[in-house]
Amino acid sequence: MIMDYKKLVDTAILAGEIMLKSNAETYRVEDVMNRILGISCLETSEAMVLTTGLFVTLDDPSITPITEVKRIRNRDTNLNNIDKVNSVTRKLTHGYLTLDEAFNELKKTEEAQYKPFIKGLGTSFFALFFTLLFGGGIFEALVAWINGGILVTTSKLERRINLGFFIHNVLYSLIAVLVILIFSRFVFSDFNVNVTITGTIMPLVPGTAITNAFRDTLRGDYLTGGARILESIVIALSIAVGVALGLVIGGVIR
Amino acid sequence: MIAQVISAFAAIVASSIFLESPKRLILITGSIGAIGWGVYLLLVNSFGPFVSTFFAGLVISLLSHIFSRVCKTPSTMFFIPGFYPLVPGYRLYMGVYNFILGDRLLASVYFTDTFKISGMIAMAIFTIDTIFNIYNYCKPKDH
Structure with missing residues (x-):
């Protein structure tokens, strides 16, 4: 042939x-x-x-x-x-x-399927529903929803000026934590900060990467598995740095 | 618990949109993930998080394989959003976070948990993969 x-x-x-x-x-x-x-x-x-x-x-x-x-x-x-x-x-x-x-x-295939608005809604509701899932109340969920909206904006910015994911994750989690602290201090009296932070960072958290890492490793693809484990640790590190910075600036930890 | 399962469904539908899952699969993915989360919640009080993650993982991967055959699409389409509530991303973050704060003990607890839960999920996926491989091997070839 x-x-x-x-x-x-x-x-x-x-x-x-x-x-x-x-x-x-x-x-x-x-x-x-x-x-x-x-x-x-x-x-x-x-x-x-x-x-x-x-x-x-x-x-x-x-x-x-x-x-x-x-x-x-x-x-x-x-x-x-x-x-x-x-x-x-x-x-x-x-x-x-x-x-x-x-x-x-x-x-x-590289055409987008969802309109940017729908995808933005998906992202913000992602944060909202995961806050509910982890035991947050309606106020916590609402704050997480606002943070989801911030994530949409920051990731758009990141794509435009090509920040790289590390800096973007640090910046986003920093801003999100500050927003949460402002709400918990000045708006709501009985507010669970930890649950809100959890829900807020859920869209960034490297859950898929680490599961795929283990699947690849068990299949014998050690290079990819190792790379993915490293990837998920670096992503977790970037989020943790941002959150810790936010908590330090907000005066929660010293 | 009903409220938890419903919010799991909504959370997975939202995350499917975030991950650009095809429109025709979103509701199926949400249902699979919600069933998995329900199984986890049923078991977690009596068996602890690791065993219940394994069984929930078994249910999710079984359903994913069945629907990937029905809808003619890779099973990852259902795995990735479906496992989102179970996946230990939050624990990994907490591990690194405590590591930064200098709490080595708590950090290592979270790291070990991450390791165990990811291993459980991978084992669950593997078990079902193997069952389907055996099924494919035994199935009479029609061409």
Whole structure:
């Protein structure tokens, strides 16, 4: 079968890049890329995925070998992209899509699904409902909701001026803690500060990263597992620094 | 408890939007996570947090696998938001926080808890993964 192998490798790289950027597990990314490469039926096809980059090679006695490397810099969980890539790959390997069609479909996946307003509402209600879940009352939840709104604003700012996640997390948790302390001191008399802080930082907390870290490690992907464990500790550190700073400025701890 | 399960459902729906979960899956994800949280709440008083996390994890991953086959989508779509209430992100944060404040003892308690709970969740996911692998192996191939 004659096939545009270059295009095939490009498609595999693109699919892998989108999935890795959306925080899919590494074994799933490797699986998807190997499936795409598999339709060439060549002797050697290998995909290797790390948290920060991916490598593809395709070789056969009949062609010159193709190798591509892609570096991944920023990652942000996006389940919709994972789902789309998955369905495009399924259609491609079952022959419902040609290679060019699949490539174009993949190019289109990076469009956002929700309007910014809906996503902002989702983020702020995330903080609100988790405060309720951890035993906060209606006032605590409302303050957490306000903080969720602040998070939407700060993350928009972060994307615009490219602060990096560490500084952003420190700044956000600092501001959020100050807001909570202001409310607890001047507005409400009986106010549970700890529960509110918990709910407020919930959207940032690295829960997914640490669970995925353990899954990867148990599967034998030690590099990715280790990287993810480190990632979650660094995220937790950034939040803790922000919260501690806020509490120091607010005079709660010395 | 009913109120807790309902707020878990709402929290998971909100977090699904935060994680850009596809629209058609949001309500299913919310229900899976709410059922998992209900199981956790039922067990936590008699068995403690670790065992109940394991069983809640079993329920969540079983349901996720079933629905990932029904909806033809990766099971991660349900895992990530569904596990949000159980996942020990808060404990990890508390560990680092106490470490910064200089309370080594409390920090190590939180770190150990984080380790144990993540391990429990991973074990639960693994158990169900293995069961489905065996099922796929034994299932008669139709083509």
